[in-house]
Amino acid sequence: MQIITNFPSLIDRSLRFRFQTIVAVCFLLWTLLLVIETLQVQHSCHPMIHWSGTLRAECQPKLLQPNSNSSKKPETVSDRTLQ
Numbered sequence: 001m002q003i004i005t006n007f008p009s010l011i012d013r014s015l016r017f018r019f020q021t022i023v024a025v026c027f028l029l030w031t032l033l034l035v036i037e038t039l040q041v042q043h044s045c046h047p048m049i050h051w052s053g054t055l056r057a058e059c060q061p062k063l064l065q066p067n068s069n070s071s072k073k074p075e076t077v078s079d080r081t082l083q
Contacts, residue, residue: 045059
């Protein structure tokens with residue numbers, strides 16, 4: 001008779017343990033996801049915090065290379081009308 005009266009408390013303990021396990025696993029997975037996302041953003045070309053103030057080499061803006069066309073004077077509308 002004692003087993004029958006303790007049965008509901010055993011079910012409650014089992015359900016509570018399962019619920020706690022599910023919550024703990026979800027918390028750990030969510031924490032892992034947030035850490036991974038934060039590290040990806042922090043190590044990207046647009047970090048949240050610039051600790052050193054410099055970016056990686058591939059993130060540096062490209063300097064314009066002077067080409068042969070840039071040495072020519074750009075033609076204006078008034079130059080065309082004079083000709």
